[in-house]
Amino acid sequence: MTNEGTLLIRDSSVSGFDGSGVSNSGTLRLVRSTVTGNGGGISNFGVADVINSTVSGNTIYQEFSNSGAGVHNSGRLTITQSTISNNADYFREEGPSGLYNSEDATLVITNSIVDGTCGGAITSNGYNIESPGDTCGFDQVNVSADDLKLGELTDNGGPTETHALGAGSVAIDVIPQDDCVDAEGAPLTTDQREQPRPDSGYTMCDVGAFEVQP
Numbered sequence: 728m729t730n731e732g733t734l735l736i737r738d739s740s741v742s743g744f745d746g747s748g749v750s751n752s753g754t755l756r757l758v759r760s761t762v763t764g765n766g767g768g769i770s771n772f773g774v775a776d777v778i779n780s781t782v783s784g785n786t787i788y789q790e791f792s793n794s795g796a797g798v799h800n801s802g803r804l805t806i807t808q809s810t811i812s813n814n815a816d817y818f819r820e821e822g823p824s825g826l827y828n829s830e831d832a833t834l835v836i837t838n839s840i841v842d843g844t845c846g847g848a849i850t851s852n853g854y855n856i857e858s859p860g861d862t863c864g865f866d867q868v869n870v871s872a873d874d875l876k877l878g879e880l881t882d883n884g885g886p887t888e889t890h891a892l893g894a895g896s897v898a899i900d901v902i903p904q905d906d907c908v909d910a911e912g913a914p915l916t917t918d919q920r921e922q923p924r925p926d927s928g929y930t931m932c933d934v935g936a937f938e939v940q941p
Contacts (some may be wrong), residue, residue, distance in 0.1 A: 736760050739887045748785060751775050751802075751815075759919045761887040763880060768797045768814055777806045777920045778807040778909050781889055781936050783880045788937050794829025797843060800834045805910040808918070810935040812842035812877060817818065823847075835910070836900055840890075840935040841865070854902045856934050870897055885920025889937050899939055900931040905906055907932040 728741060730751045737758045741748040748765035749755065750812045755775040761783065762768045768785040769777065772781045782797045798806070821847055825843030828834040839853035845863035853866060858875045861868035876893030879921035883889045892898050904925055907915050917926045919937035925932045 730755055733810040735860065738844050741765070746770075747799075748911075749783075749836075755764075759887065760919075761880075761889065761919075763888070767799065768811075770795075770799045770927075771802045773802045775800075775802065775804045776910055777804070777809050779807070779917070779936050780809045780914060780929065781880070781919060782809070782811045783813050783890065784813045785811050795825075795846065797825045797841075799827050800847075801832050802826045803833045804828075804835070806834070806836040806839055807909050808907070808915055808924075808934075808936060809836075810840045810842070810877075810934075810937065812840065812890055813880070814843055823862070825857075830914070836863075837910070838907070838932070838934055840875070840877065840898060842875065850908045852904065854934055855899055867897070870939075883920060884922070887919065889919050890935070891937055892933060892935070892939050896933075896939075898934040900929060901934050902932040904930045904932060 733754045739760045741762045742764040747767040747770040748762040750770045752772045763782040763784040768782040786839040798810045823839040825844045828847030835850045836886045838854045855865040856867045857863045858870040867909045876896035878891035883892035919936040924938040
């Protein structure tokens with residue numbers, strides 16, 4: 728899917744593209760959506776916001792394609808309360824499978840999970856988790872799969888597939904409610920599935936696109 732204008736993708740699944748699931752050269756807002764099963768996840772050359780969304784299971788098979796199997800940014804990109812997992816580059820096994828930010832581009836990520844690796848200069852705005860290594864410059868790194876307890880991409884309710892957090896995950900109840908906001912500071916009161924965020928009776932939100940419910 729290619730965007731050169733202004734595009735809102737909401738409550739949708741983007742899959743089945745030989746190239747990137749979303750290639751943006753305009754203005755993009757991706758909300759409560761899943762990008763999966765493409766030849767790369769998101770390639771941004773314009774201005775993009777990714778909120779309460781999942782980028783998972785995308786694989787680059789083109790030898791001369793851009794780096795960043797999950798997300799490649801050459802523009803201005805913000806990622807908030809999202810989960811990036813299980814992306815791969817067939818030709819670059821050591822390359823960034825999660826996020827790649829090009830020189831002179833801007834990528835700001837907040838309250839999110841990267842189950843993979845990063846490349847380039849990424850701005851971590853707090854409450855981000857990297858598993859299993861330390862390549863993104865986050866505050867919480869070297870988190871093992873056993874500690875993250877990230878489930879498979881599947882139907883967990885809502886219009887799109889998500890990665891659930893298992894009991895005891897280090898991503899549960901991490902973010903103070905006042906910090907559960909989008910890039911403009913507006914409260915994010917639901918997760919990707921439109922379940923309450925934070926869950927009933929709690930004042931701390933979970934990291935990523937999925938909020939565990941009681």
